Amino acid sequence: MSGLAPPAVRVRAATGSAGGRSGSLGWMALPALAIFVAFGLVPLVGVLALSFTRWDGIGAIHPAGLDSWRTVLTDPGLPHALWVTFLVMALSWAFQTPMSLLIGVFLAGRQRYREFLAVLYVIPLLLSSAAIAITYKALLDPNFGLGAGLGLPFLVQDWLGRSGLALGVVVFVVSWQFIPFHALIYQGAVRQIPVTLYEAAQIDGAGRIRQFLSITLPQLKYTIITSSTLMVVGSLTFFDLIFVLTEGGPGDATRVLALDMYKRGFQANLMGPASAIAVILVLAGLALALLLQRLGGRDASASQLEGA
C-alpha cells in the first residue's frame, strides 16, 4: 500500500507541471476568448436585458419588468411552438440517424463507384437552405409543381397547406439537407474501426449483418452520440429553411421556436417577448446538450480506439 503512494504523488506532480505549461500558453486562447465574449456573451446578456423591456425595434427602450416573460409564458402559442420544435427535432432525428448511418457505412467501402456516389450524396449539403426551400416549394406546388408536371396524381397534394403534411415536408427537407453531413461523419468513423475486428469476426463465421450489429454499431456508439447532439441542438436553430418553405404555416403548424422568435421580434415588432423566447432557446439548447452528454456516459470524449 505505502509502496504505491509515491508514484501517485509523482503523477500528481506531473499533471501540475503540465498545467503550468498550458498556463504559459494560455495567452494563445485570448483571441478566441475575446471573440467569444464579444459575439457570444455580450449579445446573450443583451438579449437577457432586452427580455425585461418593451421595445419595438426602432424607438426608445422602456423597462417593462416581467411583462414580456408573462406574455410569453402565458401565451398558448408557446407550448405549441415547443411541441412543434420537439416534433421536428424528434422526427428528423429518427429519420436522419438510420439513413445517414446506412449511407455512411455503405460509403466507407473503398470501391471506386462508391467514391463517385459519395460526391453525389454530398451535393445537398453544398446548397444553401434558402435555395433548397425555394426549389422544394416549386416542386411541391400543387398546380405547377412536380406532380402536375409529370401527371402523377399522388404527388398533387396540398403539401404545404395541410398541417400534418407540411410538418412531414419540413422534416423530409431538413433531413434531405443534413443526411449527407451525418453520413460523412459516419463514413469517417467506420473507416476508423480496426480491420482486425472484422477479420476476427469473419474467422468466427459472422455474416455481414452480424458484423454490422456486433462490430460496426457498437464501435460507432460515440459517433452516434456526437451526430445526435449535432442534430438535436442544431434542430433548435432551424429557421431559414422553414421560414422560406412554410413561414411557419399553415396557420402555426410548423412554427418552431426560432421562427416564433423571429416573427414576434421582426414582424410584430415585439422585441421584449422575442428576447424572452431567445433566452428560452438558449436554455433548451444547453439542457439538451448536457442531457446528451450524460446519455453518452462520462467517457464519451475518450478515444474510441482505446477499446479496440
Add this chain to the structure above:
Amino acid sequence: MAHGSMSRRNFLNLAAGAGAGVALASCGSSGPSQGGGGAEASYWFLTAAPGEVIRKNAVSRFNKANPDNQIKPTAFENDAYKTKIRTALGAGQAPTIIWGWGGGGLKSWVEAGQVDDLTDWFAQNAAVKDRLFPSSFGAATVNGKIYAMPCETVEPIVLFYDKRAFDKIGAEPPQSWGDIMDLVPKFNAKGIAPFSLAGQSRWTNMMWLEFLFDRIGGPEVFQAVFDGQKDAWSHPAALDALGKVQELVRADGFVKGFSSVVADANADQALLFTGKAAMMVHGTWTYGQMAEEGGNFVSGGNLGYMNFPPVDGGKGDPSNTVGNPAQYLAISTKSSAEQKETAKKFFTTGVLTDEESAEWLDTGGVPIVKGSESKIASSKDPAFLKFVYDTASNAKVFAQSWDQALSPTAAEKLLDNIAKLFQLSITPQQYVDNMNQVIGQ
C-alpha cells in the same frame, strides 16, 4: 413559358427569402455609402416588374438632370423589405428616402422619431402637393401632420375574371354574393377552380375579409377596429363575414391547395391566366404582370374585371373599395442636410414626372397625378385604366388595406388569425376573441 419566368422570379426571391441573413449582408454594403454623410442620397424600394424598372428609370433621369444631387437606388423583395427597413431604421442605417405603404407602418416610424415631418415643406411647396390626388395624403398623415410624399399609383383591389371560363359554363360574372356561391359548383363541375388564391401569403386572404366586412356592415366596422374601440371585432357583421368566408372555403370556392400557393411567385395570377381558375380578387398592380407573362390572356381580351359585388341585404355602399391609395416616400431623420436636400429636390422634380406617369399608364397603373384621366385615352389599355380610375375616384370610401392601416404588431396577429380562419382551424367566434385581445396595440 409562364412557369419559366415564375421560377426565375422564385429564384430571385430566394435571396430575399433568406430574410435576416440578407438583411444583415446588405446592411454592410449599404451602410458605408451613407455613413460618410456625403451628398449622395440612398433610396430603397421594392423589386418586381413593372414597378422596379419604372422606379429605377425615375432615379436615373433625376441623376442625369442633377449631377450634383445623386441618388443611389436599391431594390428589395416585398416581405423581406418590411423587416429590412425596420432593422435598418433601428440600427441608424436607413436610406435617405424610404419607400413605404403609409398607414400603420409609417405611424410606428413617426412615433420612434425616425422620419421627418414634411408638413411645413409641403406648405411652402404647395405646387408639389396640389398636383397629387388629395385622397393620397390620408395614409401619409399621422396626428394631423404629413410625414411622407405620396407617389406612384392608386391601386384598388378588384375582382378579375377569365371571360373564357365564363363562356365554358355559360354564365355571367357575379352580381352578388349569392351569385358567387351559385357559380362555385358550376365551375368545379367543369374542373375549373372558382377562385385563385395565394393563401400562403396570408394578406391575399385578407382582401376577401376587407370586402365582406365592408359590403355587409359598411366601412364603420373596420374603422372601429382601427380606432381601437373595445371589442370592435364582435360586431355582428364581422361574424357574418367571417362565416361567409368559411362557407366559401367549405364549398371549394378556392383553388385546391390554395394554402400552398404563394403570391410573391405570382402563382395566383398564373392560375388565372392559364385557365385553371376562373376568378381572382387582387390588387390592380397584378395587371402589368398578367399582361407581361400571360401570353395573349390580356392582349386577347380574355381578362375581365369588376368591383367586388354587393352582399344581399348588406349595408355597405357597393362603390366602396380598399387597397393602396398611393405609395409613399419618407425621409430618414438620420440623413445629412445635403441628402435631405437631394431627397426634397427629387420629390419636387423627380417624382411622377410626365415620363414616369406615362410609364405607369403603359403598365396598367393610374398615377396619382391630377389630370391623369386625360392621358388614359391615349394609353395602351384605356378601358382597364378608366376602370381603375373610376373605381378609385367614384368610391364613397377608399379604405387602406388592413395590414397597412394597423400597427405592425396588430397586423401580424391579424394575418395569423386570417390564415387560420381560411384553414378552418379556428371558428369565426375564436377569430373574434383572438383579435379583440390585440385591439389598440
